Amino acid sequence: MSDERLHHLIDSLLDGQLAESDQTEFVEELRSSAEARRVYWELIEQDSLLQEVVRESTGRDLARLASDDLSIARLSQTSPSLRETPSRFKIRYSLTAGAVLLSAVIGVVFAGSFWWQNSLPTTPAPSQGSVALLHSLTGDVWLSDPQQRAEKVTSGQQFLAGDKLQVGEEGEAEVLLADGSRLILGADSVLQFPSAEGDGERRVHLERGAAEVEAAVQLPDDPLILSTEQARLVVLGTRFRLYAGDGDSRVELEEGKVQFERSSDRKSVEVTAGQYAVVVAEQESTSPLIAQPLDANWRLRQTLLRAGRQIAFSHQGSRLATADHARIKVWDVSTGELQHILRTSAWSDRLAFTPSDDAIVALSESGQALLWSVGEPAAILSELKCEHGQLRRCDVSRSGSWLVQSSSVDSGYLPVWKIEPAGTISLVRSLTMKAGSVALAEGEAGSDTPLIVVASQWNGTTVKWDASSGKELARYRFGSELHRTALSLDGRLLAGFGNADGLLLVDTETGETRKLWPPGSVRVNRLRFSADGRAVFAAMNDGVARAWSTHDGQSLLVLSTGDSHLLSLDVSTDGVWVATSGDDGAVKIWQRESPTAPETK
Structure with missing residues (x-):
C-alpha cells in the first residue's frame, strides 16, 4: 500500500468517514505491516496535539488502549465502580456502525500484534495491586517508589500504593484512577498514592501543584479522599x-459537592457548585472555615506553576510573559501552554511587550535591560549606568519603548531611557530627583500625550514631569513616600500607596485626591490601570486582587486568589483577563464573564 493511500485511510477513520469497502483493506494492512502501524500511531499523536477533542475520539482512545494493553473491561475487573464513569469521560463515537466495528477489530489487532511483535513501545498491563494509570502526558513525568528510586515514565505507566508521580516544569499528566476518576496534573505538580490506612480509605495526596479532577460517582461507604498538607x-x-501551595490549599467547585476539612483541627465545611474554600497554614483553630461564592464576574482559567513574580500581557491579550530570577517565559493565555523560555542572568523587575507583540523588554533594578525577540535563543543585553549611588526602583512603559530608574542616594537623578527596536538604548533625559519610586506613561500610539514620569521620594514629595522637555508639571506632598505608583495611559491619573496615606487616586490636572484604601491595614504590592483608565487594580498583601472605579472610587472587584500574598498583577488591554502572581511563584489567569466587572476597552 502506498503512503498516500495509507494516510488517506487513516484520515478517513479519524474523520469518521472510512467507507465499508475500505475496512478490510485497512485492517489487513495494519495486521501485516509494522510500518503501517507505526504511521497510524504517529498520526494519531499529531492529531491529538492539534485538536484536543481527539482525546475522546475512537481512534485515539483505541490506540491508547492498544499501546497500554488495557481495556475498560480489565479496569472494571480491578474496580467495579469504574463502570460508572463521568459523562465527560465517556468515549463519544462519531463513526458509522461499521467503522465502530472496524475500530474494535483494530483495537484487538493493536493489543495483540503490537504487544507480541514489539512494533511500538508499550507498557505492561496493570498488575493486581495497581491503583492508577498514566493515561497521557506532555513533557517529562517521573515516578519514584517508596525506596526513593526515580525513573522517567511514559504513557501507560502503572502506579502502586506508595508511588509518587512528579510532573516536570513544562509538563502535564493525565492520570486515570481505578474507579474511573480522572486527574489532570499541571506543571511542577507532585501526586502521591499512599498506602491504604487502617480504615481502608482510598487516598491520593497532592503534595504540590494543581489538579483538575473529574470524579466518578462514589460509593457512600467508600469515597475517594484527596489530601494536601493543609486539608x-x-x-x-x-x-x-x-490547589496545593506551600502555605495554603484551595478547592473550587464547578459541579457537585465535596467535604473540605482543615487538617490542623479537623474542622470541615461542605463546598458546593459555584463555591470555593481556602485553608491557610497559619490560620488559628478559632478561625472559621467557610465556603464562599466564587466571584460571579471572574473565573480562574489557568494556574501557571513556577512562572515567576513579574507578569505582562501582550497587547493582543493572547500571550502572557512571566519572569523570575533566571527565566522569562511566554504562555498561551487561553490554554496555559508554555510556548517559549529565555534563561537570563538577572532578576526581571518589570516586563512589557513591544507594540508588535513579537519582542519583550525586561528591566531589573540592578540596571540590566534586555530586548528579547520571542523564540530566539538569546536576548540583547544592556547595562544602564548610574552616575550616583545604586539603582533603586524602575518602570517600563506599556509599549516597552521607555525605561525609567531612580537611584538610592539623596543627590540622585532620574534617568529616562529610550529603547529602539534594534535593541540600542539611549539616555533621553536626566531629571533631578531624590531617591524614590517611579512610574511612567506615554499615551496611546499616535496621540499627542507627552511622555509622563512621576516619582515619589522618602518625605512624601511627589513630582510629575513631562520627560520629553524636562518640565515639571505638578508637585504634591503626602504623609510618606508612595512606595507603589502607577499612571493611567494618558498620564492624567496617578495611583499611589504609602504607609501614611493608604491607597490614593490623584487627578494630576485638577489636584483632586480620593482615598481608595485606608492606611495601617493591608499593603499594596502592585498597581495597574485598565487601558481605558476607568479602573485601577491593586495586588494586595492579603492575597486579594481589588479594583476601583476611577470615576467615583466605588469598589469594582474583590477577587480572593487563594494566595497568601499577591506580588503583582496585570490586566489585558481589552479588560477580559487579569493575571495575578503569588509569593510561591505561581501565576493565575482569571477571565471576566460578566459585564458588571470593571469595563475596559
Missing part, C-alpha cells in the same frame, strides 16, 4: 480544581 477533601462525585 483533606472527601470526594462525593463532582468536578473541581484543587
Whole structure:
C-alpha cells in the first residue's frame, strides 16, 4: 500500500468517514505491516496535539488502549465502580456502525500484534495491586517508589500504593484512577498514592501543584479522599480544581459537592457548585472555615506553576510573559501552554511587550535591560549606568519603548531611557530627583500625550514631569513616600500607596485626591490601570486582587486568589483577563464573564 493511500485511510477513520469497502483493506494492512502501524500511531499523536477533542475520539482512545494493553473491561475487573464513569469521560463515537466495528477489530489487532511483535513501545498491563494509570502526558513525568528510586515514565505507566508521580516544569499528566476518576496534573505538580490506612480509605495526596479532577460517582461507604498538607477533601462525585501551595490549599467547585476539612483541627465545611474554600497554614483553630461564592464576574482559567513574580500581557491579550530570577517565559493565555523560555542572568523587575507583540523588554533594578525577540535563543543585553549611588526602583512603559530608574542616594537623578527596536538604548533625559519610586506613561500610539514620569521620594514629595522637555508639571506632598505608583495611559491619573496615606487616586490636572484604601491595614504590592483608565487594580498583601472605579472610587472587584500574598498583577488591554502572581511563584489567569466587572476597552 502506498503512503498516500495509507494516510488517506487513516484520515478517513479519524474523520469518521472510512467507507465499508475500505475496512478490510485497512485492517489487513495494519495486521501485516509494522510500518503501517507505526504511521497510524504517529498520526494519531499529531492529531491529538492539534485538536484536543481527539482525546475522546475512537481512534485515539483505541490506540491508547492498544499501546497500554488495557481495556475498560480489565479496569472494571480491578474496580467495579469504574463502570460508572463521568459523562465527560465517556468515549463519544462519531463513526458509522461499521467503522465502530472496524475500530474494535483494530483495537484487538493493536493489543495483540503490537504487544507480541514489539512494533511500538508499550507498557505492561496493570498488575493486581495497581491503583492508577498514566493515561497521557506532555513533557517529562517521573515516578519514584517508596525506596526513593526515580525513573522517567511514559504513557501507560502503572502506579502502586506508595508511588509518587512528579510532573516536570513544562509538563502535564493525565492520570486515570481505578474507579474511573480522572486527574489532570499541571506543571511542577507532585501526586502521591499512599498506602491504604487502617480504615481502608482510598487516598491520593497532592503534595504540590494543581489538579483538575473529574470524579466518578462514589460509593457512600467508600469515597475517594484527596489530601494536601493543609486539608483533606472527601470526594462525593463532582468536578473541581484543587490547589496545593506551600502555605495554603484551595478547592473550587464547578459541579457537585465535596467535604473540605482543615487538617490542623479537623474542622470541615461542605463546598458546593459555584463555591470555593481556602485553608491557610497559619490560620488559628478559632478561625472559621467557610465556603464562599466564587466571584460571579471572574473565573480562574489557568494556574501557571513556577512562572515567576513579574507578569505582562501582550497587547493582543493572547500571550502572557512571566519572569523570575533566571527565566522569562511566554504562555498561551487561553490554554496555559508554555510556548517559549529565555534563561537570563538577572532578576526581571518589570516586563512589557513591544507594540508588535513579537519582542519583550525586561528591566531589573540592578540596571540590566534586555530586548528579547520571542523564540530566539538569546536576548540583547544592556547595562544602564548610574552616575550616583545604586539603582533603586524602575518602570517600563506599556509599549516597552521607555525605561525609567531612580537611584538610592539623596543627590540622585532620574534617568529616562529610550529603547529602539534594534535593541540600542539611549539616555533621553536626566531629571533631578531624590531617591524614590517611579512610574511612567506615554499615551496611546499616535496621540499627542507627552511622555509622563512621576516619582515619589522618602518625605512624601511627589513630582510629575513631562520627560520629553524636562518640565515639571505638578508637585504634591503626602504623609510618606508612595512606595507603589502607577499612571493611567494618558498620564492624567496617578495611583499611589504609602504607609501614611493608604491607597490614593490623584487627578494630576485638577489636584483632586480620593482615598481608595485606608492606611495601617493591608499593603499594596502592585498597581495597574485598565487601558481605558476607568479602573485601577491593586495586588494586595492579603492575597486579594481589588479594583476601583476611577470615576467615583466605588469598589469594582474583590477577587480572593487563594494566595497568601499577591506580588503583582496585570490586566489585558481589552479588560477580559487579569493575571495575578503569588509569593510561591505561581501565576493565575482569571477571565471576566460578566459585564458588571470593571469595563475596559
